[in-house]
Amino acid sequence: MSFARYKQYIEDGDTIILFLGFDNTLSIRVSKGTISQTRYGALRHSELIGRKYGSQVHCPKGYLYVLYPTPELWTVNVPHRTQILYSTDISLVTLQLDLRPGSVILEAGTGSGSLSHAFVRTIMPTGHLHTFEFHEQRAEIAKKEFEVHGLSAYVTAVCRDVSKDGFGVDDDIADAVFLDMPSPWPAIPFAKKALKKQGGRICTFSPCIEQVQKTHDVLKENGFEDCSTVECLVRNFDVRTTNLIIPDLGDDNNDETSKMEKNQGQNSLSENSSVDSNKDETQNDKTGVKNEANNSTSKFPSYNLVGRKVEDNFQFKSGVAPTSMPGHTGYLTFATLYL
Ligand SMILES: C[S@@+](CC[C@H](N)C(=O)[O-])C[C@H]1O[C@@H](n2cnc3c(N)ncnc32)[C@H](O)[C@@H]1O
DSSP: OOOOSSOOOTTTOOOOEEEETTTTEEEEOOOOOOOETTTTTTEEEGGTTTOOOEEEEEEETTTEEEEEOHHHHHHSOOOOOOOOOOOHHHHHHHHTTTTOTTTEEEEOOOTSSSHHHHHHHHHTTTEEEEEEESSHHHHHHHHHHHHHHTTTTTTEEEOOOOHHHHHOOOOOOEEEEEOOOOGGGHHHHHHHHOTTTTTTEEEEEEEEEHHHHHHHHHHTTTOEEEEEOOOOOOOOOOOEEEOOOOOOOOGGGHHHHHHHHHHHHHHHHHHHHOOTTOOTTTTTTTTTOOOOTTTTTTTEEETHHHHHHHHTTTEEEEEEEEOOOOOOEEEEEEEEEEO
């Protein structure tokens, strides 16, 4: 009973997440008297009860951390009965469907319930999720999982083919509809009926662009507007330090031409920006770098073209974009039904 309300201490019956290392987590249901095997050896559940979420637990061969099961952690630990939605797509779906506490959502299909858990967290405590799955066994497992996670008050999980039979809910009750199924278009007219009179948002998730094309056609036929399709990818940048060796262009004090240029520069500086070059040989230049390089013979340091002292290397950090963008999961198509 740990998903519905945040709490500090682990109780018997809680589903918790074990953090075993980077990218290595595991979900277990705490049950007094049970022993789970982990890579660090046996973990006695009775030792977990009463412990604070986030604390370190020692096993015979190492230690792990016990974490509160957020929807994000559940998504990476959910037993896969189907393909699932991951947090990257879920974040955009939540934003674009304008979900908030109190929202009423229709979802089909339930699949493994990854998205459903995130939906429930967003719409609690006054909203409701109606989720539909036509695969009997999957629908049953999902329903049981919601119960075990203490979410039954916020979710109604139904075994139903929404393409054939619609959603079976009252008309005008939903703020948003989400469809993750191979052929979402037959469900669109039913979604329209279920959306509130004042309008609402719909989203479909489809891996192939042909599904998207068909969905757009049917959305338009049913009076949906603002149709748009996006793909949500995480673009990680590598942060790299680049070291540029600044070329030494020679000692300009021995160069007659540069001496002349320097004198000209000196004159124009004194005329135009009122810098009194006789005042102080270590005076800062405009870049704020002290004149230390040539203070015996010149009032100007030896700077290269980028305005740095010659003896310095030029180091900077920059983000390097990936050359390719793997990670396609599917296209998210959003549309609005207006009043
Ligand atoms: C990819 S899964 C959904 C995964 C889910 N979004 C998640 O995050 O766990 C698609 C599910 O839709 C169900 N489905 C397909 N067509 C359906 C229909 N007409 N009515 C109800 N469920 C349907 C499938 O049985 C399958 O379980």
